Amino acid sequence: MIPALPITGGCLCGAIRYQAAEPPSGGYFCHCTMCQKSYGGLFMTSLKFASTAFATVRGDVTYYRSSRIAERGFCINCGSPLVFRYDNVENVWVSLGSLDRPFDWPLTAEAAWGEVKHVCIESKVPWYSIADGLDQRPLEQMVSRNAALGVCGRSAISSSPEDARSTAAPFGARHPERTSR
Ligand SMILES: [Zn+2]
Ligand SMILES: [Zn+2]
The missing domain is CATH 3.90.1590.10 (glutathione-dependent formaldehyde- activating enzyme (gfa))
Known part of the structure; x- marks a missing residue:
């Protein structure tokens, strides 16, 4: 209901x-x-x-x-x-x-x-x-590799999602931007 x-x-x-x-x-x-x-x-x-x-x-x-x-x-x-x-x-x-x-x-x-x-x-x-x-x-x-990298705005220098994760970006790589949800 x-x-x-x-x-x-x-x-x-x-x-x-x-x-x-x-x-x-x-x-x-x-x-x-x-x-x-x-x-x-x-x-x-x-x-x-x-x-x-x-x-x-x-x-x-x-x-x-x-x-x-x-x-x-x-x-x-x-x-x-x-x-x-x-x-x-x-x-x-x-x-x-x-x-x-x-x-x-x-x-x-x-x-x-x-x-x-x-x-x-x-x-x-x-x-x-x-x-x-x-x-x-x-x-x-939830996101493609490229989208994950793009979230933190570091696609030019990050080579993998692991890089994105370990980089302490102030407005970080942590949001499910472009998800399928
Ligand atoms: Zn208000
Ligand atoms: Zn969030």
Whole structure:
């Protein structure tokens, strides 16, 4: 049973409100270093929606270009992270906690509403243990080698994904840019 549509949400201060006309197709815990910085937590939790089903109904999302192939949307007034999107990909990833009813979309192994998994686990904070039984995917299983190298902007000097991983890029090679998810 699908929760009532549209799905609604917004930022902390209320300046931005959004709605989704269709249910999400998946839920993700992303442990990449960029999501850790952007969300100020150990990982990002997000729901994947079709871009065409998602729209703001009040206020304007401000976008920060976090890499050359993706950007992150937030409220300029209160700073709440709201949306992640790749260039030329027909999906948006919406911060689970920004929904009015995040509890409607459990990110659990029993969830029947869509695909749910952990991604970019190679950069997970080591002392945090995942014990929810969900799939855990490293970056390399989700992106092509070239895309992985491109994420950190070091394609000219990196010769392998291992190089990308071991290089301490400030806005690192840790995000699943260009995934198949
Ligand atoms: Zn706000
Ligand atoms: Zn991430």
